[in-house]
Structures are given as structure tokens and as C-alpha cells.
Amino acid sequence: MTIANSHQPFSFSALKRGYANPHKLYDDLRATDPIYFDALSQCWIVTGYAEVVAILEDERFTSDLGTYSPKSAMGWDAVQGTLSQSVFFKDGIEHQRANHYLLRHIAQTARRLTSDIQTIVQQRFSTLAPHGSMDIVKDFASAISFSVTLRVLGIDIHEHQKFMRYLGYSETISDIASGFPVGNAQDLTALISFLRQHVAQKKKTPGEDLISAFHAAPEIFPDEEAVLSSTVMILTAGHVTTKKLIGTGTAKILDRWPQLQAEFVQNPALPKLICEEALRMSPPTRYIARWARQDADLSEQFPGSHHIRRGQKVLLFLEAANYDPKYFENPKEFNYAHRPVKHVTFGFGKHRCPGASIARIEAHASLQRLLQLSHLKTDPAHPAIMNPNPILGGFRSCPVTFDPHP
Template sequence: MYANDELFSSRLGMRLGANADAVKAVADRMLIVTDSPEHVRVRRLVGSAFTPPVVRDLEASVRGVVRELMDAVVADEPREFVSAVARPLPTQVICAFMDLPRTDWEWIGQLTTDGIDSDDDEVRLAANSELFLYFTEVIEERRQRPGPDLISILIRAAAEAEESGAAPFSEVDLVVNLAGILIGANETTRYAVAGGLVALANHPEQWSGLRRDASLVAPAVEEILRWTSPAVHAMRTVTAETLLGGRTLAPGDRVTVWTPAANRDPEVFPDPETFDISRRPNRHLAFGHGRHVCVGARLARMEIAAFLDELRARVRRIHLVEPVEWSPSNFTRGPLGVMVRLEPAGSAPVHRKFNDSESGCHADQ
């Protein structure tokens, strides 16, 4: 389904229960609801902000954010981890990359959560509308005062593409894709970081191995993504009669990949119900696959790796002190609250440099 975007279309929506009018408004504009050839054009432009050199330049900023957030939770007393670290981490990284005012970060983070996780259709629509209006104003300001930030990169890439004869990338195209980037950056990483902490707490032998061996950080990132599978499903619309899993599908039928199930497929993953941070290979679908693989996957991996580096350097033991509260959403899922005591290790942190060759990116990413 992921591999054949001609037979399984994204432009009619990629989420079960999505508002049809809202999907129609962004179809062929927002990256996640485009098909080729539009998808190629949009992905090339959005991807210009997430090239390996651009992401590598963000490493110092990412590590700075992680260190500052962890300062508040590595203590002898319990702390609520999601609100203190997992939620603000991706929000602060992407908002800083966009060079948005710090006073707006918390509000923006809440809008992205409401825009994707709320079970109230009106709340989701209102949150996305707020983001669209916000980015409309920011784009105008950034045209006057460009910089090295993500928004300026996209504005320049759109202008260069048009000068080379490509189809124009309109203001609306920029707005909806900036909102899409923001939402995608926040939700998956937040749940992966929080879910990864819970998994390490529940598997102390894996935590001990990670503390001893820094080379396990890269495969641990991939296993956390497989284990947590924060993006729960992706929907497609059938465009022509086809046979799938022994069943005949007609044009207009909807099909869905359930990521947690795919990431525990025993034909792909030996002992799939075992959390194993040394697992290799680990070709999970946490970021999708094929042409629609997550454009920000490299940045998300860097954030999770930076968190694990900081955790293993500063924490001796992870103690869950209350039952974990989980999101009920069937679209993005992870811990909503984690009361935890992160027992200090009593030694100074030693930081690795993020190695892009360890990022787990596959050829189609």
C-alpha cells in the first residue's frame, strides 16, 4: 500500500474519520495528502529544509534543549515527565528552527496537539485554522526579513523552483505545509520519547545495557520507534480494482495500515513482543515507507538520540511511581502522563556526536 501511490491514493485523506471538507481544502497542497506528480514537487520543496547538512547544523541546538529540559527532572523526587520533557522537546526544537518567538511556543504546541489529537472535529478545525492564520502572518514578516530559519529556507526554495520553470508554490501551499511540518514534528517525537522512557523503565536489563554501551543508542532509537509506533494508522483510497490479502477491492474503497501491528509482524521481526535495543535489522514503519516516508525522520531520530545520550549519562535508575496514562487516539498514541523518579547517576554527562550514518535512515527515506 505504501509502495504504490498510483493504486492507493493519499489525496482523498490519510486519516480515518477526517473531515472531508478539510481534506479537500489541502489536497494536492499539503505533503501528506498529495499524489504524484504533485507529491514529488511538494516533497522536493519541503525536503529542502531537512537535508543532512541542515539537520546536522541543528545538533548543538537540539542537545542544548535536551540538557535544559532534563535539568528539571533528574532528581531524587518524582517529576511528571511528559509535560516537563517529552512535550516541550520537539516543540522547542522545531519552533527554534522556524525562529518563532519563544513566547508563542507553548501556545503553538497546544494548537498542534488539538489539531491532531482532539476527538472533537470542531476543536481540530479551529486549531488548524489558528495555525494557518499564524503562518500567513509569519511568512509575510519573513519575506521582509529572511534568515537561516526553516521558513526562510522554504520561501527561498519556492522562489528558486519557480524561477527554474517549476509550477508556482503559492502562499497557501507554504502555509499548509508549515502547519503540517509543525504537527508532524511534535506528535511522533513526543510520544516516542515518553514511550521510550516507559519501555526502558519496564525493561531494566535493556536500560542497564544502554548505560554500559553508547554504541547501543542508535539501535535503541529504532527499537523505541518500532515498540512505541506513535503514528498508529495511515489510510489510503483505492483508485482501481485490485486484489489485496485475498480480497477484491473496488475504486473508492479505503484501506489502512495499522503501524503497531506491522511493527510486530513475526514474519519481519523475530520475537516481535520482545523489547530489544540491540535489534538489527529493524525495518519498522514508524515513519511510513516509500514516497510518503516522514520528511522530518532524520531530525526526529536526532532528538530521540540526544535524549537517550543525556538520559544514560545522567540517570542511574528509572522508577515509574504511578500507572502511565495513555492517549486513547487511534491516530497518534503514547503516554499522556508519566510520573517518574530519575535517580541521578552522580557523574558528569558525556555527549556523543550524532552520526548521520547511524540514523537508521533507509534508502527510500
């Protein structure tokens, strides 16, 4: 699908089909129109950095799932319904108050749990390092991100089999929440029931955790359903974000591992630099949806015919914006040197991900441990497997080998 072939216009379907390597299509779309209307799916596809930032900051666009997102035809309405109740998917003053409250508590949690997060990473690393092989996504990144997210929420699962079972349920709900209906609906019912029990328990016996913080703000989270929906949202987003950051981000730099190991000896801050470039190149969510809550004409701000009508869906491709050559020099090359422009992986301005600080702490701690492993490389006998979810992308599995570490 190219610009030259006018009989094959760009489409959202093409971007979904080619999600494993979409960058040629992103380049062509930006060159044609970075705010492009796909007549087939009746939605706008936004691939330019400036355009994505502008729409994120524009109050005429909303992320309100409850009002604009259509009901699922696949039997997953319960999950979408639960998530749509979260104030984090609302707009206006209601969203601002909730987001500010969450940002403050996440910042406090990050400071309080930094040592605990490092311990979780170290324990997982110690379990896997002596073996000389692991699946860096399934065995390492996924288990760490799920453990940390549970700790932030104030949920303990001590039994290993139960932990692994609910980790699997969380993978399913992450797919459903992102609009990719696969898996077993009974898994979702079990996970939501499990979380509901903890929400009720925390109301009776609060602690220093996020569920208790939700209960402590009835003006924002007025009842247990509001607390539950926000708990599901945190579990879903927290697990997916860091799993992809650690797993897929690390996989992208294996070809330069000896160089990075040598530099790490001289530069202890290297994991932080690697983390930001990995976030730019592999955002946990490839695109996010917005809806126009009133007519919005962007034609003067961005030349072209950009008359977005009330109710129309706008897909902001964060992944494409992070590769916009107008803002990122040689964007397809991994370069952990300082880049003057901030990526939009965690959103922009007041529409930024509240859990970004936790994700960074997990990634920094994980990379510090992984950089202790020599000859870390993909396992030629077991190729990496892409995540079939085109909204999230990245690797579902990435087996690696390395020199066993005591």
C-alpha cells in the first residue's frame, strides 16, 4: 500500500495488519497527511508528533469510554462497562481531580516502594539467572510487572500457582480492555470477582496502598464500583506497560549488549537512558482513541481538510509520533543519547500516564540486573513471537540465552 496507488488508500485495517513493522506506512501517511481520514473505518488516523500533541491538549476531544465507545459485539461488555465507570476515562474537572489525586499518590507510592520494587526484581533475577536461559517477556518482565502492580494496589498473592493463574487472567483482561477480544470470559469474571473482594476488604481495613487511597476520596470515587473500575484500570495498565517496556525494550538492544555492558561499568545512569529510548521506540500502547465532543476544524493549525465532526473517532498513533523525523533525528535507530524532544509514550501535559514513575523504577531496576548477564542474546532455537494484539504489539514471547550468573 503506497501513495502512488490511489486505488488503495491508507486505512486503519492496513495499520492493524502490518503492526509488526508499520513504519513505512507511518512515513507514507505523514508525507500524505498526518491527520488522515479513513473512509472505510470512518475514523481519523493521526501520525504526526505535533498533531498528536495538539489533539491531546485540545479540550474538544475526549477519552470518555462511557459516552462514545460502542458496545462490544463479542460478549465482553462487562469488562468495557466496568472500565467505562472509571473516572480516569472521563473528562473535564472530574478527570482532572482524579488524575491529580492519582499522580500525587503514585508519586508517594514510588518513593515508598522503590526498595520493595528493587527487591522484587532482584528475587526474580536470582531465580532465573543461574539457568542460562529464560523467556525475557513471560518469565521475567511479566512476572515483575504483575508483582509490582499488585503491591501498589495493596494485594498479596503468596501461593505461586494462584499468582500465575491470576497473572494469566490479567493478560486476558488487558487484551479485552484494549479492544482485542480473546481469551475466556470466565477468566475475566474470576479476576473481577477477586478484585472486588479486595476492594471490599480494603474498605474495612485500609492500609498504605492505592485501593485504600481510592476509598479515602469518596468525592472522587463515590462507591465501591468506582473504586473497582479504577482498580481494574490500574492493574491492566500497570501490568501491560512495564511488561512491554522491559521485555520488548530489552529485546531491541540485544545486538549491542557487549557495548552496553562495557559502558554500564563507566556510567551507572545508563539504564535510565536506555529506558527512555526504549519507551520512545516501543510504547506500551501503539495508539489511543479520542472522540470529538464538538465539531473541531484543525485546517488552519494543520493545513489540509481537517474538519472533524462531533462524535467522530480519532486514533492517535503514539508509536508513529515517536518516530516523526521532524522531531527525532534518525528515529529508527536506537540512540540513548539525550533527545531534545520528549516522546509521547506516556501522553502529554495533563493527559499523561500517572503510573509513569512506577514503570520507570521497575525498568531501571530490571535493566541494572539484566546488564549483569554476559552474552545475552536471542535463542536461535526458539524465535521470538509477536503479540497478536495490534493495539499493544511488542513481543508475547522472547526466549534468550546468556552465561549463567551465580
